[in-house]
Amino acid sequence: MVKVDSATGGKLIIEADDDIFKMIDDGEICKKLASGTASSDKKPAAKPSTLKVVCGKRNDIPGFMIKVGEAKSEQDINAIMDKFRVEFPEFRVEKNYLHPDWRLLAGDYFKKESGQADLKKIRGSFPTATLINWRIYCNRAK
Numbered sequence: 001m002v003k004v005d006s007a008t009g010g011k012l013i014i015e016a017d018d019d020i021f022k023m024i025d026d027g028e029i030c031k032k033l034a035s036g037t038a039s040s041d042k043k044p045a046a047k048p049s050t051l052k053v054v055c056g057k058r059n060d061i062p063g064f065m066i067k068v069g070e071a072k073s074e075q076d077i078n079a080i081m082d083k084f085r086v087e088f089p090e091f092r093v094e095k096n097y098l099h100p101d102w103r104l105l106a107g108d109y110f111k112k113e114s115g116q117a118d119l120k121k122i123r124g125s126f127p128t129a130t131l132i133n134w135r136i137y138c139n140r141a142k
Helices: 018-026 031-036 074-087 112-123
Strands: 002-004 012-014 058-073 093-098 100-110 130-137
Touching: 012 074, 031 058, 058 112, 074 100, 100 112, 100 130, 112 130
Parallel strands: none
Antiparallel strands: 002 012, 058 100, 058 130, 093 100
């Protein structure tokens, strides 16, 4: 079976049991793995202990983050980060230097659609916030 990755467009060739193909075709594999209810006719499957089982060996994958703001100096980005953390303590944030600017990034999202609600909330205080393509950490993503 050949599957096309919706994020990168790359092709994945899968060789597995017919039961696995059925789960992939039905779109049930992620739901069952996440809820721990995956099973087989042959033997019961163990409940995955972490999202690492779903994410595979790599923890960083292509995804999306919210770019809250940009600044020319680290001092300015730290000020933006302090303001953001006061207003939105529930978000994980990171600052990143991409020459010549500093960026303040928040959240980890598998798809653009999954970050839209958070983006709308953040834009109330940071009107220039936008979703950007970024490498995200699979175990923290929505």
